[in-house]
Amino acid sequence: MGMSVTISAATADDAEQILKLQYLCYQGEAELYGDFSIEPLTQSLDDLRAELSEGCVLVARLGAEVVGSVRGVVDDKGTAAIAKLIVHPRMQRHGLGGRLLAAIEERLSEDRAAKRYRLFTGHRSEGNLRLYRRYGYAQVGTEEVNRRLSLVTLEKDATATAYAASA
Numbered sequence: 001m002g003m004s005v006t007i008s009a010a011t012a013d014d015a016e017q018i019l020k021l022q023y024l025c026y027q028g029e030a031e032l033y034g035d036f037s038i039e040p041l042t043q044s045l046d047d048l049r050a051e052l053s054e055g056c057v058l059v060a061r062l063g064a065e066v067v068g069s070v071r072g073v074v075d076d077k078g079t080a081a082i083a084k085l086i087v088h089p090r091m092q093r094h095g096l097g098g099r100l101l102a103a104i105e106e107r108l109s110e111d112r113a114a115k116r117y118r119l120f121t122g123h124r125s126e127g128n129l130r131l132y133r134r135y136g137y138a139q140v141g142t143e144e145v146n147r148r149l150s151l152v153t154l155e156k157d158a159t160a161t162a163y164a165a166s167a
Contacts (some may be wrong), residue, residue, distance in 0.1 A: 003063050005096060009101045010057040010069065015049050017066035018059065022048075022124055025086040032124050033149045040084060058088070060096055067091045070100045072108045078115035080108040080158070085119075085128075097131055109158050116157055123150040136160045 015077040026040040061070030067088040074080045108114040137154035144150045
């Protein structure tokens with residue numbers, strides 16, 4: 001009998017698993033942009049623990065294993081910054097990224113009064129861009145970080161309807 005993936009709030013005990021998964025998941029992004037010094041690959045365990053205590057961090061678990069995660073914080077104007085949406089490579093393309101995205105939006109809206117969601121991804125990260133657009137995000141800006149990377153900013157209103165499974 002197979003296990004199902006559950007999504008819940010991360011705990012301090014999840015920090016090491018999240019960091020290892022983050023390192024695994026961002027290898028492809030680093031390769032795509034030719035930059036292995038990106039923050040998700042250089043973040044320390046202490047910095048991640050600080051994020052766990054300050055923001056909203058969710059994990060997806062398959063049994064005891066963390067197979068996905070996402071983070072978010074809400075500023076004083078009600079804008080939620082969603083970051084580091086990761087899914088273990090063997091679990092990708094099965095809807096888990098969308099489930100994590102919907103779960104963090106719901107949590108940030110209900111618990112932290114988010115009025116708008118904002119996230120960033122690299123301009124060549126087509127899979128990420130497709131996912132975010134499918135969930136109602138629209139591009140609102142692009143910032144050139146260096147000659148290899150431009151960050152695309154996407155946003156959506158918190159009152160926007162969620163992605164419909166039938167779409």
